[in-house]
Amino acid sequence: MVSEARRVSVVDDDESVREALPDLLRVLGFDTRAFSSAAEFLASRWMPRTECLVLDVAMPGMSGPELQTELKRLGRTIPIVFITAHKDENERLLLIQGGASACLFKPFSDVALLEALDGVFS
Amino acid sequence: MELGRVLDTLPGMVFSAYPDGRIDFVNKCLAGITGSIEGWPKRGVWPLAAPPGEAMDILRNWRAKLSLGEPFEMAVPIRCKDGKVALALRCNPLRKCGKIAKWYGRAVDVTTPEIDPVREDNYFQRVVDSIPVPVAVTTPAGDVEGLNQPALDYFGMSLEELQDWKATKVVHPDDLGRTMNDQLEAHKTGTFYNVESRHLRSDGAYRWHNVLGLPLRDVDGTILRWFHPLIDIEDSKNAQKALVERERESRFIIDGIAGMIAIFSPDGALIGGNQQILDYFQLPLNELNNWATNGITHPDDLQVCMDSFMGSIITGEPYDYETRFLRSDGVYRWFQLRGLPLRDAEGTIVRWYGLLTDIDDRKRAEERQRRSEASLADAQRLSKTGSFSLNFATNEILWSAETYRIFDVETSMPITMEAIMSRLDSAGVATVRDVINRSRETSGDFDYELRLFARDGSAKNVRVLAHSERNAEGQQELTGAIQDVTEGRLAEEALNEARSQLSYVTRVTSLGVLTASIAHEVNQPLAGIVANASTCLRVLVADQPNIELAKDTARRMVRDANRAAEVIVRLRALFSRKPASVEALDMNDVASEVLSLALSDLQRRRVSIFTEFDRSLPPVSGARVQLQQVIMNLIRNSIEALESVQQQPRRLTLRTTSLGDEIVLSVQDNGVGFGPTGPHNIFDAFYTTKNEGMGIGLSVSRTIVENHSGRIWASPEEDGGVTVSFALPACQAKNIG
Numbered sequence: 001m002v003s004e005a006r007r008v009s010v011v012d013d014d015e016s017v018r019e020a021l022p023d024l025l026r027v028l029g030f031d032t033r034a035f036s037s038a039a040e041f042l043a044s045r046w047m048p049r050t051e052c053l054v055l056d057v058a059m060p061g062m063s064g065p066e067l068q069t070e071l072k073r074l075g076r077t078i079p080i081v082f083i084t085a086h087k088d089e090n091e092r093l094l095l096i097q098g099g100a101s102a103c104l105f106k107p108f109s110d111v112a113l114l115e116a117l118d119g120v121f122s
Numbered sequence: 123m124e125l126g127r128v129l130d131t132l133p134g135m136v137f138s139a140y141p142d143g144r145i146d147f148v149n150k151c152l153a154g155i156t157g158s159i160e161g162w163p164k165r166g167v168w169p170l171a172a173p174p175g176e177a178m179d180i181l182r183n184w185r186a187k188l189s190l191g192e193p194f195e196m197a198v199p200i201r202c203k204d205g206k207v208a209l210a211l212r213c214n215p216l217r218k219c220g221k222i223a224k225w226y227g228r229a230v231d232v233t234t235p236e237i238d239p240v241r242e243d244n245y246f247q248r249v250v251d252s253i254p255v256p257v258a259v260t261t262p263a264g265d266v267e268g269l270n271q272p273a274l275d276y277f278g279m280s281l282e283e284l285q286d287w288k289a290t291k292v293v294h295p296d297d298l299g300r301t302m303n304d305q306l307e308a309h310k311t312g313t314f315y316n317v318e319s320r321h322l323r324s325d326g327a328y329r330w331h332n333v334l335g336l337p338l339r340d341v342d343g344t345i346l347r348w349f350h351p352l353i354d355i356e357d358s359k360n361a362q363k364a365l366v367e368r369e370r371e372s373r374f375i376i377d378g379i380a381g382m383i384a385i386f387s388p389d390g391a392l393i394g395g396n397q398q399i400l401d402y403f404q405l406p407l408n409e410l411n412n413w414a415t416n417g418i419t420h421p422d423d424l425q426v427c428m429d430s431f432m433g434s435i436i437t438g439e440p441y442d443y444e445t446r447f448l449r450s451d452g453v454y455r456w457f458q459l460r461g462l463p464l465r466d467a468e469g470t471i472v473r474w475y476g477l478l479t480d481i482d483d484r485k486r487a488e489e490r491q492r493r494s495e496a497s498l499a500d501a502q503r504l505s506k507t508g509s510f511s512l513n514f515a516t517n518e519i520l521w522s523a524e525t526y527r528i529f530d531v532e533t534s535m536p537i538t539m540e541a542i543m544s545r546l547d548s549a550g551v552a553t554v555r556d557v558i559n560r561s562r563e564t565s566g567d568f569d570y571e572l573r574l575f576a577r578d579g580s581a582k583n584v585r586v587l588a589h590s591e592r593n594a595e596g597q598q599e600l601t602g603a604i605q606d607v608t609e610g611r612l613a614e615e616a617l618n619e620a621r622s623q624l625s626y627v628t629r630v631t632s633l634g635v636l637t638a639s640i641a642h643e644v645n646q647p648l649a650g651i652v653a654n655a656s657t658c659l660r661v662l663v664a665d666q667p668n669i670e671l672a673k674d675t676a677r678r679m680v681r682d683a684n685r686a687a688e689v690i691v692r693l694r695a696l697f698s699r700k701p702a703s704v705e706a707l708d709m710n711d712v713a714s715e716v717l718s719l720a721l722s723d724l725q726r727r728r729v730s731i732f733t734e735f736d737r738s739l740p741p742v743s744g745a746r747v748q749l750q751q752v753i754m755n756l757i758r759n760s761i762e763a764l765e766s767v768q769q770q771p772r773r774l775t776l777r778t779t780s781l782g783d784e785i786v787l788s789v790q791d792n793g794v795g796f797g798p799t800g801p802h803n804i805f806d807a808f809y810t811t812k813n814e815g816m817g818i819g820l821s822v823s824r825t826i827v828e829n830h831s832g833r834i835w836a837s838p839e840e841d842g843g844v845t846v847s848f849a850l851p852a853c854q855a856k857n858i859g
Contacts, residue, residue, distance in 0.1 A: 016650025016682045023671060024657040058725040085645035086722055106649035110656035 005031035006121055007049050011041045011067065012056035012083070017106070021054065024110055030117070038062035042070065050078050052120045054113075057084035057095070065098065072099075079120040083108065135209070135229040140166075141222045143185040152229055155202050155209075171199040171206030175310075183343070191215055191222055197232065197342030208232045210341070250349070258284075258350040264309055273352065278324025294320035294328045301333070308335045312345050318359075321352060329356040379477075384410075386461075386474035390435040399478065404450035420446035420454050431459075438463055438471055444481065455482035499523055506606035514562050515597035528584060528606050530576040545574050561590030561600040568602070582608045643689035643719065647682035654679045706741040706853050707749065709778050709785050716753040717776060724757075724774065729764055732775040739778055740852040742785050744830045749850075752823040752834075756789040756846050763793025763844065773843075784832075784849040792843035823848070 008030040010021045018034045025032040035041040039062060041053075053071075057064040064082055071078055082095050082103040092103040102116035129136050135152035139145050144166030156162060162169045168184070170177040180198055187194045193214045199206050213227035250257050256273030260266050266285040269277075277284055277292060287293060293301055297319035308315035315335040320328035331352040338347040376383050376396040385394035392411040403410055403418055413419050419427050423445035434441035441461045446454040461476035499522070502508055508525025512518075519537040526533045529545060539558075543551050550572040557568050568588040573581050588602025654675035661668045661675070717731065724731055757774065764772040775790040827834040832850035839845055 014646040014650070016647050016678065016685070017653065019678055020650040020653035020657065020675070020682075023675060024653045024660075027657050027660045027671075058722050060721075060725075060731075063725060083649070085649065086726060087645075091726075106645040107652035108649065109652060110660070 005029060006051050006117075007031045007033075007046070008052045008054060008117065009041060009046055009050040010034040010054045011036075011038060011059075011064070012054075013037060013059040014056065014085075017056070017083070024113070025054075028110065028114055028117075038064075038067035038070070041067070047076070052101075052117060053078050053080045055080050055082055057082055057091070058086065065095065068098065068100070081113075081116045081120065135231070137163075137211075137227050137229060139188070139213070139225045139227065141188060141215075141225065143181070143188055146224065155207060155231070156200060168198055169201045171201040180344075188213070188225060195341070197340055197344055199344070208340075253351065255354070256352040258352070260348045260350060262309060262345045262348065264305055264348075267347065276323055276352070277321070292322050294322070296320070305335065309345075309348065312337055318355065329354055330359040331355060381480070382457075382478035384461075384476040384478060386435075386476060388435075388463075388471045388474070390432065390474070402447070402449055418448045420448070422446075427459075431461075434461060434463075435474070441476075444485075447478070455480055456485040457481060503527075506609075508604050509602070510604060511599055511601040512558070513593070513597055513599050515595075525604055528582065528604055529574065545576075547573050547575070550574075557586075557588065558600070561588070562598060565589075565591040571607070582606055583611045584608075644686045647686040647689070650682040651679050651686070654682070704743060704745050707744055707746055708741055709739055709749075709787055709850075710735045710737065712746055712749050713753055713776055713778060713787060716750045716757065720754065720757050720761075723761065727761055727764070727772070729761060729772045729774050732773065734775060734777040736778050736780055739780055739785055742830075742850045743853040744850060748826045749830070752826050752848065753787065753789070755823050759846070760789055760791035760793060760844075763791050763795070766794055767792065780852070781849065783852050785852050786847050786849045788845050788847040790839065790843065790845040792839065792841045795838055795842045795844055 006029075008025050010018065010025070010032060012018050012021070012034070013036055015036075018036060022032040022034045033044070033046045035044065037059060041047055055064040055067060062070070064080075064084075068080055079101045080099070082092075082100050083106055084091070084103065085106040087105045092105070095103045101120045104112055104116060129147075130150040132149060133151065135155070136149045137145060137152055138147045145163050145168065146166070148163045153163065156169055168181070170180055172180060183196065184198070187196060193212075195210060195212050197208055197210050200209050208231070209229040210232045211227050211229050213225050215222040216224045216226055250259060250268065250270040253270060254272060256276045257270045258266055258273055259268040266281070266287060269281055269284060273284075274281070279292070283290070284292060288298070288302065301317055301319045304315055304317045314337065317333050317335075319331060319333055321331050323329055332355045334349075334351050334353070336349040336351070337345040338349060340346050373396075377398070379396065379398070382399035382402055383394075383396040384392055384399055387393050392407060392413075395407055395410065399410065400407070405418070409416060410418070414424065414428060426443055427445050430441050430443040433439075440463070441459065444456060444458050446456050448454055458479045458481045459476060460479070461474050463471040464473040464475060466472050502522055502524035506524065506528065508528050509522045510525050511520045513520075519539070519542075521529075521537055523533060529542070531537070531541065535541070543554065546554060553570050553572060557570065560566060561568065566589070568586065568590070571583060571585050574584050575581055583606075585605045585607045586602055587605075588600055590598065590600040593599045658672050658675040658679070661672045713733075713735070717733070721731070753776075757776075760774050764774065770792065773790075773792050775788075777786075777788040777790065779786045779788070824834050827848045827850070830850050832848055834846070834848040836844055836846045
């Protein structure tokens, strides 16, 4: 769609999401990789190149917000769109205040996802 | 001898004597008087008409006068034919070469020619009669010779009767012996005497007299008579007796006073005290006088004592102070000391009388009272409860300090009904009016609440408990307590608020846990489905549809939908109460399923989960859902126990092991533990206190476990946490289900 696809990484321990979301993002024109855990993402070569992170909140091991903190500590300022299966407005608010670009409750529509990413890249 | 004849012819009586007193010569005239006494001049001794003792005295006197060597006169009683004559001897010494060789003397008969008995008696009588007190005249031998008129009047007897006084009751029988002795003694020595004795008056009453014995002597010192004035001392005797009696009575009073009496000299020295003071200290008076130094005064009071007492001694002002004195048993007791000076007619202080009153009991009572008042004030302060009383007869309103504080009124302010009413809202005014109207007439109890407004306008809730009745004086009175319940009300409201919040939270939590579990488990596959569907649609509507991708997404959608359906089925089973079906179960599977439901909750609460599953477990026979309820409950309890853990990571370990013939599942946490009650009755306690949430407590868990022929227990961990485990018998038939 665009000359150079934006690089969006997906980190989620849930297999359904990890399979479905990258396909959708690609269809929407993003360059995408998916990771099953924070550790896997941090270890990958994609990490430094990632322009936007679609990040699950609750994961075994390092959680989404913990990964966010770790990235900050590493000096990486990657915009983050949190996704969570736990619908809690307070938690969402905290995440936004914590510097997240957006927070989507699962299940979310392709429109909502696109809006969030537009917000990041506009 | 010529001289002798000359002398013999002289009409007067002359004699000569040696210096040692022996008679040398008497002329015929002198010898004629004593004619009947043969040869006396030859013996050289005057033939004295006196008892031997008296005669010896006269002779001693005679020689004594001779030895002085000066001319002298003396009277001597001489025996003669008619009895006796009193001769007055006038003697002159004859000196040779400066030494007295002889005495020459002339004797004059002072009896016969110079003394007229009749005239003399009258003379005495007149003198004696002129004395206004009774007088008795006695001979040197003690016989009553005469009495004056006052004496005759007093006794109402004749002279003859009275001459026999030793045999009658004229002198009180108790005094007679003493009187006679004294008289005898005095007459023997010839000295003045003075004796007290009772004498019978004409009316039959004995009266005390001071009887004097006054010897009447002639020129030579010979006692001729004794005069005995009788001085009536009955009245003074009575007065004296009365004085003694009064003294005794005073003493009795002083000793009878319920207090200690001390008598001081004007300079403050202790000179007397009653029995009580001696009894109290068990010390002699002279020791008590050292009260400032001998330790009987309490050291702390010594200064006050010295200042007060010595101050009064100096100024003469009465003193009144309090001090502690050491009782003989070693106990100090409080005394009030009051003293007054006794002054004479000139106003000079002659004595100090001090009264020491034991006020120890009163003092202690005062102290108790003071303490109890202080502790009451403290109690009122602490409990924010004041007291008050309203006397309807006097309209007097009394408040305790705390009541002032509650009303926010200065303690110096007079309290009036208006002042009280001004602090109330209209409802309060009506309430108080009603209470006062009712309590004015009748006895009763009142319990009401008011809103008080402080000076700054802030409001207070007070509860008033009051009681009206007649007091000891018969006056109608309303007394009561007023308690500031503002904080109590606030606390109650806060508690109610907290309760409702808690119940809301609990409800939301239990629902929330359920919905969160459902939502999380369902939302994951739903997220996948929605993403896949979106992808599918976008792929299909593209100019060149990517059919393969569309197929993939469709396939994934079916899978995820099934997965979501499974979750729903599983949750419904867990939260429903449908009868359990018994099957052979792998405890690891059962635990994993529960863990997957609780996972999101655990993650959200920052609880790290560790699983230690024994993969070679034999199956157990049981109802899956029931066992899952037990495990879920154990996890939920652990989550709550971990809630307050802040300083360290929250850990929850789910463990399965095989122990002999049993399969054991344990849930371990590092939470707050059992608390003070210990692990013994948590399976009961939780049933009653935490019968909410999942709807099952530990007691239900126990019931379930025991229904599976298993057992459940809890044990504390060293890090403060708890491990709760249950064990079920391993299933022998491996092929069940």
